[in-house]
Amino acid sequence: MNGFTILIIIGVYFSLLLLISYITGRKSTDNNAFFLGNKKSPWWVVAIGMIGSSISGVSFVSVPGMVVTNNFTYMQTVFGFFFGYLIIANVLLPLYYKLNLTSIYTYLEQRFGKHSYKTGASFFLLSRTIGSGVRLYLVILILQHLIFDAWHIPFIVTASASLFLIWLYTHRSGIKTIVWTDTIQTLCMVSALVLLTVQVYKQLDMSTGELTRNLINAGHSKIFVFDDWHSKQNFFKQFFSGIFIAIVMTGLDQDMMQKNLSCKNLKDAKKNMYWYGFSFVPVNFLFLTLGGMLLLLASKNSIALPAKPDDILPLFATQYLGPIVTFLFVIGIIAATFASSDSALTALTTSFAVDILGVQHDNPKTAERKRRITHIGMSVLFVIIMVVFNIFNNTSVIDAIYKIASYTYGPLLGMFAFGLFTKYQVKDKMIPLVAVASPVLCLLMNYISISLFHYEFGYEILMINGLFTFTGMWIFRQKRTEQKIQPLN
Numbered sequence: 414m415n416g417f418t419i420l421i422i423i424g425v426y427f428s429l430l431l432l433i434s435y436i437t438g439r440k441s442t443d444n445n446a447f448f449l450g451n452k453k454s455p456w457w458v459v460a461i462g463m464i465g466s467s468i469s470g471v472s473f474v475s476v477p478g479m480v481v482t483n484n485f486t487y488m489q490t491v492f493g494f495f496f497g498y499l500i501i502a503n504v505l506l507p508l509y510y511k512l513n514l515t516s517i518y519t520y521l522e523q524r525f526g527k528h529s530y531k532t533g534a535s536f537f538l539l540s541r542t543i544g545s546g547v548r549l550y551l552v553i554l555i556l557q558h559l560i561f562d563a564w565h566i567p568f569i570v571t572a573s574a575s576l577f578l579i580w581l582y583t584h585r586s587g588i589k590t591i592v593w594t595d596t597i598q599t600l601c602m603v604s605a606l607v608l609l610t611v612q613v614y615k616q617l618d619m620s621t622g623e624l625t626r627n628l629i630n631a632g633h634s635k636i637f638v639f640d641d642w643h644s645k646q647n648f649f650k651q652f653f654s655g656i657f658i659a660i661v662m663t664g665l666d667q668d669m670m671q672k673n674l675s676c677k678n679l680k681d682a683k684k685n686m687y688w689y690g691f692s693f694v695p696v697n698f699l700f701l702t703l704g705g706m707l708l709l710l711a712s713k714n715s716i717a718l719p720a721k722p723d724d725i726l727p728l729f730a731t732q733y734l735g736p737i738v739t740f741l742f743v744i745g746i747i748a749a750t751f752a753s754s755d756s757a758l759t760a761l762t763t764s765f766a767v768d769i770l771g772v773q774h775d776n777p778k779t780a781e782r783k784r785r786i787t788h789i790g791m792s793v794l795f796v797i798i799m800v801v802f803n804i805f806n807n808t809s810v811i812d813a814i815y816k817i818a819s820y821t822y823g824p825l826l827g828m829f830a831f832g833l834f835t836k837y838q839v840k841d842k843m844i845p846l847v848a849v850a851s852p853v854l855c856l857l858m859n860y861i862s863i864s865l866f867h868y869e870f871g872y873e874i875l876m877i878n879g880l881f882t883f884t885g886m887w888i889f890r891q892k893r894t895e896q897k898i899q900p901l902n
Contacts, residue, residue, distance in 0.1 A: 493655020
């Protein structure tokens, strides 16, 4: 499949998104539509769209590659995700709906004060901006190699054009549009995943029973690890980490919660979360199954695997499985990437406009003008991040950034936990110090652990990070005063 054909596919795809944007945004383009979709989003639409928002293009190529080193053990984390989603549905969502929040971080202001509020919002903005920018960069880089390098088009042009297209279908009605475009993109992504798997299955020329036996015999099908406490793949580490990762990266993430808050009421939001959590399990299992099948296909046809597991699916999709698979691969990564990027862009715009600029206190015209400027600014910032990473073009840098970004969710976990489960107020001005100190202590602890015990912390560092923040807030606690928000009993 040549680059021109792929470009036509992308053009048709974005035309569909623009049509949806026009239909959903023609009646309302104010801030209420942009931030909360006028609270009219059908729960089942939100549930489908959230799958696409959770699975970026990076996941699309990385999860199948995990099978090389970790077999199917990632499912242990996914099972933890499911229980985390149940906690979100029954603990966090009732709180958010009770307080009628636009930005979830305004809870911190009402519970603790201005400094806590700004700290929580800032950590989200830092984490999401870097994380989403890097995810988008990695997929744009794939498209750059597939199409635009041959045409001698600079990377900055490709990156800018991609962000412009995302801005184009999100700038009018924000979340009101995104709940529908993300649904379409999720359906495209899942359809591409299923059809990719079917195509590889045909190439293997095996029955389902033979496929299962070969996966087991090759040692790729292992899901649970109970016997090795030092392993990062230990069940208890991955399962409980999965619970907390879900709570933090979904329940305490403006991007994901903004969709939930656009539902008509709490009952619908809960139904959305239940079905989203249930659907997330088989989708990830299918990704891993595809990875296992690709390893069998490589062995059968004596195909040398690339050095990096992330390159396995792109290699097969573009070189060995024909134009149909290339088409499905392109659609899949585009759908997965832009479903996560468009919602992240909208959430970052919402958080910055509400939490930093305070547009909720402005008159409607001023608030809408500030929101539009912020949306443009965030789009430009995404381009800058992608250009910077392209200059370095070093995956080790990317890995380091992801690890650092994951640390920034720990303070949010600790802050919300302290607010929900204690009756204390805190010395508000000390919270920024606590929030910064916690991930620094985690980095120091990890360094000492590696140096002395040759043990590197994995996902469990999130829980420790949150505990450090909780402990710091406990140290700077004050007796409860009259407050609008009561902790959980």
